[in-house]
Structures are given as structure tokens and as C-alpha cells.
Amino acid sequence: xSTRTFGEPVKRNEDRRLLTGQALFIDDxxxxxxxxxxxxxxxxxxxxxxxxxxxxxxxRPGVAAAYVAGDxxxxxxxxxxxxxxxxxxxxxxxxxxxxPLAKDKVRHVGEPLVIVIAESRYIAEDALDPxxxxxxxxxxxxxxxEMYLVSGGRHPGAxxxxxxxxxxxxxxxxxxxxxxxxxxxxxxxxxRDNTPIAKxxxxxxxxxxxxIDALAVEAHAGCWPGAVAAAAHQKIAGRLRIIDQIFALVGxxxxxxxxxxxxxxxxxxxxxxxxxxxxxxxGRRQRIAGCRNCNKQAxxxxxxxxxxxLR
Amino acid sequence: MDTDFHDITLSVNxxxxxRRVESRVLLSDFIxxxxxxxxxxxxxxxxxxxxxxxxxxxxxVRSCLMLAVQxxxxxxxTIEGLTNKDGEYHPLQQAMHDHHGLQxxxxxxxxxxxxxxxxxxxxxxxxDEVREALSGNLCRCTGYQNIVDxxxxxxxxxxxx
Numbered sequence: 001x002s003t004r005t006f007g008e009p010v011k012r013n014e015d016r017r018l019l020t021g022q023a024l025f026i027d028d029x030x031x032x033x034x035x036x037x038x039x040x041x042x043x044x045x046x047x048x049x050x051x052x053x054x055x056x057x058x059x060r061p062g063v064a065a066a067y068v069a070g071d072x073x074x075x076x077x078x079x080x081x082x083x084x085x086x087x088x089x090x091x092x093x094x095x096x097x098x099x100p101l102a103k104d105k106v107r108h109v110g111e112p113l114v115i116v117i118a119e120s121r122y123i124a125e126d127a128l129d130p131x132x133x134x135x136x137x138x139x140x141x142x143x144x145x146e147m148y149l150v151s152g153g154r155h156p157g158a159x160x161x162x163x164x165x166x167x168x169x170x171x172x173x174x175x176x177x178x179x180x181x182x183x184x185x186x187x188x189x190x191x192r193d194n195t196p197i198a199k200x201x202x203x204x205x206x207x208x209x210x211x212i213d214a215l216a217v218e219a220h221a222g223c224w225p226g227a228v229a230a231a232a233h234q235k236i237a238g239r240l241r242i243i244d245q246i247f248a249l250v251g252x253x254x255x256x257x258x259x260x261x262x263x264x265x266x267x268x269x270x271x272x273x274x275x276x277x278x279x280x281x282x283g284r285r286q287r288i289a290g291c292r293n294c295n296k297q298a299x300x301x302x303x304x305x306x307x308x309x310l311r
Numbered sequence: 312m313d314t315d316f317h318d319i320t321l322s323v324n325x326x327x328x329x330r331r332v333e334s335r336v337l338l339s340d341f342i343x344x345x346x347x348x349x350x351x352x353x354x355x356x357x358x359x360x361x362x363x364x365x366x367x368x369x370x371x372v373r374s375c376l377m378l379a380v381q382x383x384x385x386x387x388x389t390i391e392g393l394t395n396k397d398g399e400y401h402p403l404q405q406a407m408h409d410h411h412g413l414q415x416x417x418x419x420x421x422x423x424x425x426x427x428x429x430x431x432x433x434x435x436x437x438x439d440e441v442r443e444a445l446s447g448n449l450c451r452c453t454g455y456q457n458i459v460d461x462x463x464x465x466x467x468x469x470x471x472x
Contacts, residue, residue: 009411011408014416015407015413015416018419019390019413019416019419021348021350021389021393021420023416025417027349027352028343030344030347122333
């Protein structure tokens, strides 16, 4: 057996590209006529969305498109549960996964509201004008315990809404499940002199946040070429390029099962797939391309369809 | 939005460039997109992560916190200029490779530029000093230990000539 793989550290082949600035990351790729995307994100933790008017954004020179949740139609779906809840008897599980764009209600700071597509990132970000949005601010809550107190009616005066599950939904809880909590006082016994004594109780309250970031880092990208406005809604099949690192991320078996079909569907449209040569450990790894309900996937499919590429 | 442009001349890795740039263009974007030197990476764009660090007249700066027009008539050094003319590694690059000081490599250019300036200023650093100097560069892969080892090894090699 060679010591190439046993008995000594293995030097990586990719290091030279990374150490000399020659590696190819997604943001390093420049294509003719490439469009750029920017998202308007909520600066409010909890609010009802009354209206979003993107007409001003569309009037800006260089802006190709601007979409809100309602424009996505059937592509708007809550994302999947990537990490299921642990098998705890009696658990009450309320699924709260991300959606592509906030619809009707904002649930956390940073939740995307509008997607703007423009000739440059500068122009796209210029068009993220929050003025047309009229949110009705709701009370934002920081902890599940506070949420419980509110949803349990122990927080008089709070203007809180509950959804069909009876669970208050807000904040950056991607997946939230709770048993019951009685508040911090119940975590203590009290001694003879009324001194609080920490009580070894089983934890009753869980905030479960799947290790799923809101912003996938270096996951994949779609590039739409063409003369922007003139190309909108016209067939430009064959000129779409999907840039993806999934080949570098996953093993062959997973690649074939989970990512094979989406890639084949892209290829059938004439799209070209460019492999970037960097293994990036950041961001979302699971179901990057395989899940149609994945946020980014929803965007890509919707935008591709809107632009006459994927049918 | 009204735009205004400026003609600027600057040196990057010893090469003179003359470009017409919009006044609001970041130095990081200018280096990456106008000069097509994509080795300088953009992470946070808030001056926090250090990925975009370049040397401005030998001093490490966050290129995402500077405008390109501010670099007029200055000398910029980026990761692309760190190897010698024969393409041989700088001792710090070699040490990073030898000590597995990188994984995904996204933060690596910023770390290399920060640490080359640091070693020029402090050729015999202690571990604590290296960690202090590294504190402005975020790496999510390595846990820093191997980077610290690499910097100390590079310092030793550079001292021994």
C-alpha cells in the first residue's frame, strides 16, 4: 500500500489554484450579457404585507424584471424539511420552512420580498426600493418561550396572529417544534429562605432550527444571457448556462439519484452546465438542485420559464 | 441615478492600468471585474470577513471598503502577484500548502495578503501575535490552527532565507 493515502498527510491537488487566485468560484464567472439578481429583504421581523409595488423598479434603466411572491404562481411553495425532528414521544411539531419570497406575511428579518433582475448588480441593488411596501408591523418575539406565552394567551395586549395550526409564526425559526414550557420560574425550586434552587428538570421546550442557512453560499447559479429587456419572454434556449458545484459536492451515488434528473432536464433545454472546481463547505449542501421546492431552485425554474428557457 | 466617471491610473502587481470607472465602484469590484483579477474574493462586503484584503502601498486594506477612485496613483498588490516570476510559491503559500492551511480556499487570498504584510512588519512573531494578526480574517473551514502553524513555519523559513 502506498503512503500516498496511508501513513502521511495527503497534499491536495487543488491547492495551487486556490493559493494563487486562479480557482474558479461562481462569482468569478463572467458571461456576455449576464444578468444579476438582488433581493429586497425585510428589515422588519414580523409584519403583514399589504402591498408591494415593483413598477418603480421596472422603470429603472437596466432592470429586466422584478417579481414578488404572487408572480411565482405554482412555483411558490414552502421549502422542504431537510432535517426531521427527533423521535420524541408526544412531540408537537410545527413545520416552518422557508418560502421563496414572503407572501402576505414577513416572518423574520432578512426574509426576501422582491427579486430584481438587472444588467448589473449595482443596478439591481439600486432598484431595491423599499418605499412602495406598506407593511403592518406586528410584534416580534425573540424566544419560543415568549411565543408560547403569547400563543397561550398569557401575553395580554400583544397583537399576535396565529396560523391554522394555532402556532405563532415569526422570527428566524426555520423549523420549530415545541413541547410545553412553563417559563423560567418552573425551572427552580425554592429553599426554606425562598432562595431559588436550580431544579434538575428535563428540558421541556425546544427551539429546533435545522442547520439550514437562509443564504446558500456558493451553491449554484443560473446565468441568463441576452439583451435583457428585448430577450424577455423570447426563446433563448441553448444560451442558458447553469453553473453548479454539485459535482464537486456530492458523491457519485448521491449525484446520480438526487441531481441527475434536474441536470438532464437542464441539458434537454440546451442549457450548458459548467462545473466549478471548488469544494465549498459553506451553505446548503442538501438537495441543492434535486428539490423543486428549494427556494433557489424555485427561483431558477420560475425565472427560466419566464424567460422562455425551461419548458 | 446619475452617474459620474473618473479616469484613474494605478499599479496592480507592478503593472500599470488606466481605466474609466464609475465613482461608486468598489475597489474590490474594480479589481475583480474591470481588471479581471478574480483571486481577490468578496465575502461580506462590510469589512468584517477580510476575504477581500489587498495591499495598498504595502498596507493591508479591505478592498470592499474602498472605492476604486481612491486607489488612483497607488500601488495595489493582490494574490495573483504573490508568486515570483517563475511561478514559485511565496514561502507563505508553500507553508499553507504544507500545513493544510486551507480547505475551500475562499478566505485564503485575504489571509495571504494580510499575513505577508504582517510578516514583513514582524518577521519573528509568536503564536499569540499571529492569532492577533489573523483576527480580522474569518475562516469557516480550518479552525485556524493549521493557518497559525503555516504562518509560524513561513516566518521561520523567511528568517532562514
